[in-house]
Amino acid sequence: MEMLDVIGIGIGPFNLSLAALIEPTPLRALFLEKRDALVWHPGLALPNSRLQVSPLKDCVTLVDPTRVCT
Numbered sequence: 001m002e003m004l005d006v007i008g009i010g011i012g013p014f015n016l017s018l019a020a021l022i023e024p025t026p027l028r029a030l031f032l033e034k035r036d037a038l039v040w041h042p043g044l045a046l047p048n049s050r051l052q053v054s055p056l057k058d059c060v061t062l063v064d065p066t067r068v069c070t
Helices: 013-022
Strands: 007-011 029-032
Touching: 007 013, 013 029
Parallel strands: 007 029
Antiparallel strands: none
């Protein structure tokens, strides 16, 4: 059985940011998501609407602004 350092349940904003920060480290992580694709607030957005989120809310930029995924 493989030993893991981190297990994340769901790929929401926090765990997505955590995965981005863990990626360059030697930590072994597994993130579990029940959906086949990532969606943001399914069923809540109006058709053709744009998501407007401050870049400072991504939980990665403030920690490491040089990361490729920010």
